[in-house]
Amino acid sequence: MATLEELKARKTDIGPPPVEKFLHSIIKENYGKWRYHEILKSGVLAHTAESGAVIYTVRAASPRLISTDFIRYICDLAEKYCDGYLRFTSRNNVEFLLANKDNIEPLIGELENNGIPVGGTGRSISNIVHTQGWVHCHSAATDASGLVKVVMDELIDHFKNEDLPAKLRIAVACCLNMCGAVHCSDIAILGLHRTVPKIDNERLPKICEIPSTVASCPNAAIRPTFIDGKKSVKIDEDRCMYCGNCYTVCPAMPIADPLNDGVSIWVGGKVANTRQGPSFTKLAIPFLPNNPPRWPEVTSAIKNIVEVYARNGKKYERMAEWIDRIGWTKFFSLTGIQFTKYHIDDFKHAGLSYRRTTQMRS
Amino acid sequence: MATLEELKARKTDIGPPPVEKFLHSIIKENYGKWRYHEILKSGVLAHTAESGAVIYTVRAASPRLISTDFIRYICDLAEKYCDGYLRFTSRNNVEFLLANKDNIEPLIGELENNGIPVGGTGRSISNIVHTQGWVHCHSAATDASGLVKVVMDELIDHFKNEDLPAKLRIAVACCLNMCGAVHCSDIAILGLHRTVPKIDNERLPKICEIPSTVASCPNAAIRPTFIDGKKSVKIDEDRCMYCGNCYTVCPAMPIADPLNDGVSIWVGGKVANTRQGPSFTKLAIPFLPNNPPRWPEVTSAIKNIVEVYARNGKKYERMAEWIDRIGWTKFFSLTGIQFTKYHIDDFKHAGLSYRRTTQMRS
Amino acid sequence: MSETPLLDELEKGQWPSFVSEIKKSAKKNKKAEGLLGQLELSYKEKKTHWKHGGIVGVRGYGGGVIGRFSDVGEEFPGAAHFHTIRVNQTAGFFYTAEALRKICDIWDRHGSGLTNLHGSTGDLVLLGADTDSLEDIFCELSKEGWDLGGSGGGVRTPSCCVGPARCEFSCYDTLALNQDITMTYQDELHRPSFAYKWKFKFSGCPNDCVAAIARSDFAVIGTWRDDIQIDQDAAAEYVQNGLDIQTDLLAKCPTRCIEWDGSLRINNPDCTKCMHCINVMPKALRPGKDKGACILMGAKAPIVQGALLASVIVPFIRLQPPYDEIKGIIKKIWEFWDENGVARERIGECIQRVGLGNFLEAIGVEISPQVVTQPRDNPYIFYEEYYEEEGGEG
């Protein structure tokens, strides 16, 4: 039990500190009065205010899963070059905010010497948003950080250089819960299962509620049953599509299966309301094996898609817009990816993806 | 009982006569070898063959529900001007097929003198496809032939002249069974009910199967029940959306309600694969009263929509394409039609019609 | 004849009046007179006076006649029985005056004298027969070479566009295929034995003048695979005659694959065969030479689970008599439907229920990206292969 003193000292519901404390004076003075921005070079932004003041941003990579050592190191750099000010982006890059233009190159020099690439702005591949994977989640069908590492190693030049038709946003999620905007990414890498959950009939009645377990299945594959006189559930194997939601609700239905878990690749999602607006990511490759530590099948598949897009996309054409222009038939033929039965939707709105016109390319 | 002789005389499964018997010699000779067509004037087509031969077509209106007198009359004309050859179109117009150009004007003269307008080609309003209504169907929530008559009286100039941005196809159906392409028309007039079927608990058990009656409801509003010890069904009034399918399956559930039956107006459907391809018709006006014999509310509503389209649509822009260009918000403001809760889809794919982008006009 | 003040209002105006038609027949025909009276009553009371259904027919046929009985038959005896006879129309709705007159003769003798030319499915509809005269009408019609169309859970009367008979766009012989299919499936047409109705419609090109994509379970729509044929002189002529080629043609091409710099250039691999440019310049542009059709399936009206447009099953097929390939596909589909169909479920709904991929696999049709507009966007995949403990792919 806490002492009375401790309880008093303990403040609750204070919320995060007000952001004003963390804003550079140039930002405070020109807050809401920015006039325009320029990308000076890949990874370097200059925002000019109506007052004429300029704040420079250097964007640097981060593996997101970082040690306090890493944080202390970037703090050192921020103090040395940025009056101590820095921020993170919504894609987990580090942004150094500089008042002094002359500090840009020395900062970049130090970062690169220490193995931290600079880039991710404009028409490039930015950091991959991702999830916990084997590092921290019970649900994971694959590792997230590892996939990010090997894919970014492969695509590093597109992070450092703005050499693509448009922004290319990649996301990784380790299970169908999709902790991130995986469902709306230019390219998504999604861990998944391919076999039916194994029911632990011993534990199930003790730790799970039967009705909520039955209700958890999107496809009504789970039914209540009795095993050796005890309440449990059974799965209609023909209806299960391995989503793992029953496992989320009931721990006694583990779905992990190292032999069959793996990775799928999705393309053509988008978040921004630009031009053709937001859209979901669509299936490109239904299954690639989990082949840690470097998932060669995955990296080469992603590399291939990116390079085909880089060669064929037109300026300002996001992956979705490029595919929209050339058509999916051509996407599959250009990338050499095989179109299969699995690519044809068979869930709730399936029919709406069927081609309901004779309009098509030969 | 039929006599043996009769039975012998009676031929079954002979199918329709081969069409060759009914083709003009010019058509037979140039069959499949047509080169191009021209619209000489509204209602008059000229098809030129590779051989240089030409067949002329005069397209005349028909109320579709016609007497043998009418048929004999057009047969007379066909013999007088067309060597006896004529056809009907997929929209129930009569087409006279002429070898001799000089016969065109006399034929048109006779038709018009007898109250049969010529037109319906090109960028005009053609005949309305429709259904039985009170003339012949037990399901009808309105009359079809009557609606066609009053609407075409109103729009006759657009039948006779090619003065619209593009073809405008109108359809009428007297109930949700939609016997025709009502669901894919530029403008559709649809009869419907607004009250729950009345269950005849006396007859129901005798003439209907309970399970198929229950299954007939798209919205699971019907449940089996017992009334005075006899099996019957009951309707959850909150779930019923008056589709009448239960009545189709079970005659003891009549849904007609003269006080509340009426008409809805739909716009922006299309069949042809041209440009943006086929699409469904969407709700414009949820309800107008059944006001026979001349349904003034309906004719003025249709007239309004047609004239707004005629003024604002661009050449080759079907109703659907025009609305697509200006947006639905503008469609409602230009036509002065009120947008209501009923316009928002709440059926199976409802969410897909919600605006899932910030993109919109102010 | 009874007074018909309401219906009389519908004899006004410029559009030809169905009321005048009914009256013409009613003058000489008791059945038509009955209808006229009953219809006036409907107009007054704003409701139908037909009873629900009623099964009548001719011997040996399971369909082709729609039974219809009045609920005010005592007041209007002519309307008491008022059945519909669906006569299978000719392909493309072509007739001679002579043939039509013979039908009129039969119908004036035995029926109301009222008809629909044509019903929405395509039949030549005779409207208003007594139960007793059905057999006679059938026999007389068949003597003249006519047969019944379809109704109920079977093949419905096929119909097709005017096609090669009078249209330069037709990519296959719609009339011939329509006739061949109608004759081949006489049994399925006249003795309905399917889970629900089955409609065939045939259009010669993507303009789809018979609305096949909107209202047939099995739609065959002509198309081509090679380059659009261009007559540059004719194109220049259209432009000289005032065609605004930029706005009306180039900007309306859905894939923006046509260019004009005094002559037309089409980037054919990007062309989706939408017909627009050809429609605008029929003298200058024509479908390619490698002609055939696209097969689409599953269109229907809204009842029960919502309307459907037909969707692509076979992106391209060549169509020549004896049409064995397409008949082979139909056979497989009906076998599949026989096993998987449910009462009152159209094939389009059935395909959605089992999944288009499974359906194509079952009927042995190749699975190509052309059958969809986009791959799935949800991760709910029914994987069928997996590794077994020993390491083999299951």
Place this chain on the structure above:
Amino acid sequence: MSETPLLDELEKGQWPSFVSEIKKSAKKNKKAEGLLGQLELSYKEKKTHWKHGGIVGVRGYGGGVIGRFSDVGEEFPGAAHFHTIRVNQTAGFFYTAEALRKICDIWDRHGSGLTNLHGSTGDLVLLGADTDSLEDIFCELSKEGWDLGGSGGGVRTPSCCVGPARCEFSCYDTLALNQDITMTYQDELHRPSFAYKWKFKFSGCPNDCVAAIARSDFAVIGTWRDDIQIDQDAAAEYVQNGLDIQTDLLAKCPTRCIEWDGSLRINNPDCTKCMHCINVMPKALRPGKDKGACILMGAKAPIVQGALLASVIVPFIRLQPPYDEIKGIIKKIWEFWDENGVARERIGECIQRVGLGNFLEAIGVEISPQVVTQPRDNPYIFYEEYYEEEGGEG
């Protein structure tokens, strides 16, 4: 430290290595060492070694800590307990070196030394705490001015784009609204009592740099209503500097409402505020002056009934402190959800279930055509008005 041949492979290559990060901490920290060993095992066996869930927390809070226990805790004692502490990040992810260092100090003292900057929802995530040290960590953090973020069935940690702090496009003050909402709903954030999670995200313009439309139950995305502001000289400058204005700007406008003839002309009533032209020419074009935001609701990941993008609820709202209007809407929505929500059903699914029209009616928001991309295409309408026998509208 144990051998980690597989993970070592992930120290190769140019992208900064998370394995190197774990190793840095593992050198001085037993918990990090445990994680390293367990992760190597996962890489070897291709499976996770975390047990399902586990409820832990700090006093007075219903969320903010994710319990995590190892199933190989005996082999890797450091990993046995490895809970996550979600620290509510600053608005816009702005920090000073000083503040971050203090967090590092606390975390080095009590935890694994490993973090996520940031979690996908936005929290500053401390990864790997023992159950016993949770209270201490919380107290020390709060002394430094930090509080926990959300988890479970309540408000999750709101997050926002950099907005007016460094972006010229921002149409409202994302950081201020984010902070205000976070403070206003501390109770809902820390003591989850909703049917399921609730995520707020704030983007300053339709570029949506915080992906609000894809992953928040309540997304506020800046936009404007009047004309785009044009600086014609700057526009000319872009063109002089080589911008292909036809291809890269005009042809990419979704409504084709911009023209260029030496100066730019925008047909503003047709502009859908897609940002493209402004993004291409930030110096020449700016959002209008009548700024505010669009409220969209219901985005979520696929589980259970498929992923959803957020959809428009309020087409335009002005946003100024004290933000009473938007808070009024939130209040109504939560009342509605309280009555209509079902466990594990996100608000987006709930809205679809009850119908967007009914939802808007219930929360008292005006129904305008802007909330849909098209009206319904099926005739299944739930009419609520009808005539009673007496003739009155019911």
